Amino acid sequence: MHKDDVKRLIGQCRELIDAVYEGDPQTISDRALSLQSFLDARNKTKVIFRKFKQGGDIIAFFPELPGTNSPNTCMNYMHIGQHGHGDANCGHTIPAKRAEYMPLLKELRSIGYNLEIVNKFAPAHRAKRVAELDRKYKA
16 A cells, blocks of 8 residues: 555544544544545456457456466456456457446446456566465465
């Protein structure tokens, strides 16, 4: 988290604590919603929508979430089968168009995902998977 984000988070927490001490329900609610909005924006799951060349099924890749204990895999999701894991290379797919992935996007949101759509895999995504695996297996 960036230093400015931490300062903003601390400020919002202090405002919420002050509101609780003052006891005004509307102020407490306003401060809590503001803090929740900030946290929601920071906790988005990156997703890449792809379409299989054969069959045309749409798949959602979560490029920062490890699929197995290998950094070359990531979590994915499809209508049928739902959560799974696979090779982050995804050479047997092409980018999905917005109209093609909208039903899957709606399904993911309906089960609680707060998503940030990205267009392609980046080296930073693999670095996040490696860091997560290091954290998981060193604990």
